Amino acid sequence: SVNISILIVAVVIFLLVIHHNFLSLSDFLRRELSDPSPLGLQPIDFIPAAPQRLTDERNDKEISVVIAASDERLGGAIAAMNSIYQHTRSSVVFHIVTLNDTVDHLRMWLRNTPLKNIRYRILDFDPRILEGKVQVDPQKADTFKPLTFARFYLPNLVPHAEKVIYVDDDVIVQDDIVELYNTPLKPGHAAAFSDDCDSTSSKVAVRGAGNQYNYIGFLDYKKETIRKLAMKANTCSFNPGVFVANLTEWKLQNITKQLEKWMALNVVEELYSKTLAGSITTPPLLIVFYKQHSSIDPMWNVRHLGSSAGKRYSPQFVKAAKLLHWNGHFKPWGRTASYAEVWEKWYVPDPTGIFNLIRRHSEAYEAK
Numbered sequence: 001s002v003n004i005s006i007l008i009v010a011v012v013i014f015l016l017v018i019h020h021n022f023l024s025l026s027d028f029l030r031r032e033l034s035d036p037s038p039l040g041l042q043p044i045d046f047i048p049a050a051p052q053r054l055t056d057e058r059n060d061k062e063i064s065v066v067i068a069a070s071d072e073r074l075g076g077a078i079a080a081m082n083s084i085y086q087h088t089r090s091s092v093v094f095h096i097v098t099l100n101d102t103v104d105h106l107r108m109w110l111r112n113t114p115l116k117n118i119r120y121r122i123l124d125f126d127p128r129i130l131e132g133k134v135q136v137d138p139q140k141a142d143t144f145k146p147l148t149f150a151r152f153y154l155p156n157l158v159p160h161a162e163k164v165i166y167v168d169d170d171v172i173v174q175d176d177i178v179e180l181y182n183t184p185l186k187p188g189h190a191a192a193f194s195d196d197c198d199s200t201s202s203k204v205a206v207r208g209a210g211n212q213y214n215y216i217g218f219l220d221y222k223k224e225t226i227r228k229l230a231m232k233a234n235t236c237s238f239n240p241g242v243f244v245a246n247l248t249e250w251k252l253q254n255i256t257k258q259l260e261k262w263m264a265l266n267v268v269e270e271l272y273s274k275t276l277a278g279s280i281t282t283p284p285l286l287i288v289f290y291k292q293h294s295s296i297d298p299m300w301n302v303r304h305l306g307s308s309a310g311k312r313y314s315p316q317f318v319k320a321a322k323l324l325h326w327n328g329h330f331k332p333w334g335r336t337a338s339y340a341e342v343w344e345k346w347y348v349p350d351p352t353g354i355f356n357l358i359r360r361h362s363e364a365y366e367a368k
Contacts, residue, residue: 062091065092066166068148070098072358074106078348083173096120103122105354123157133260166243170332183244189292190245191289192293215237241327299320300323302322307327332344
């Protein structure tokens with residue numbers, strides 16, 4: 001009878017253990033099914049859920065694109081994002097850097113147009129981060145554009161990405177952005193730019209630009225601090241309006257701190273050249289990335305479309321370009337720029353009507 005009792009107790013204990021394990025397994029399975037995955041299913045601020053049709057059509061490769069959006073140029077950023085979104089099958093997340101007084105206007109534009117399906121984050125840029133690093137002429141304070149420096153702070157803006165694309169707001173993309181994203185960067189290089197001596201930019205001379213394509217056009221070689229760097233004055237410069245950044249390498253080399261160092265030194269020593277007056281973003285980049293950057297395909301930054309109102313490229317060449325860049329005075333939303341009709345195809349009208357007033361003002365200004 002003792003043996004039978006021991007056997008009964010053992011069976012009861014065994015059944016209890018099985019029951020406990022079954023409950024634990026059920027609880028585990030419930031958690032697995034209900035908890036969101038930490039790898040991409042967590043919602044991102046201000047990113048609407050894409051319709052199932054869109055998620056089915058696009059592949060899983062996520063591409064981070066950083067673009068600055070000031071209120072007076074917001075239509076440019078909108079058109080650029082629309083052209084990128086419409087040409088890719090990848091999952092693009094736009095990190096839109098703007099100032100606090102532009103946020104409401106931007107949200108309304110995105111939510112009340114076909115752009116409501118794009119994935120995006122809105123990032124408020126605090127100009128106070130530039131104090132002591134940029135010398136602002138009190139008489140020309142209105143011409144100071146703090147958002148042009150957003151590209152210096154990429155790891156702060158997109159902290160979890162390993163690689164990002166930065167684009168200016170005056171571009172239109174005509175091919176899949178994944179190709180630009182896949183630009184190979186050499187070991188130790190934190191970024192890839194389009195060199196100013198590449199075939200597409202050097203084939204078109206820009207009148208009155210002086211040494212537009214060389215370091216001497218951006219840096220004052222009369223200053224001892226510049227001469228000590230031993231950078232050749234005739235070195236080809238590069239265009240920072242479109243580039244690919246390896247943020248892992250960027251952080252390892254502390255690129256942001258390096259850029260801030262040269263910005264602060266310029267305030268004290270005025271190291272930038274006066275040849276290209278107003279260009280205060282490019283010089284520190286040229287110094288930090290001197291012979292330490294990779295190159296992007298020149299067709300991914302076909303520029304100077306805004307350097308005059310005349311057509312510098314043939315229609316066939318413009319059609320073949322992967323990215324069109326209206327750097328220069330004439331912006332496509334002013335309509336007097338070359339190939340403004342190409343830009344117009346990707347522009348999404350402002351539901352508030354505010355940008356329409358800005359466009360009319362821009363056209364009147366360019367006509368003078």
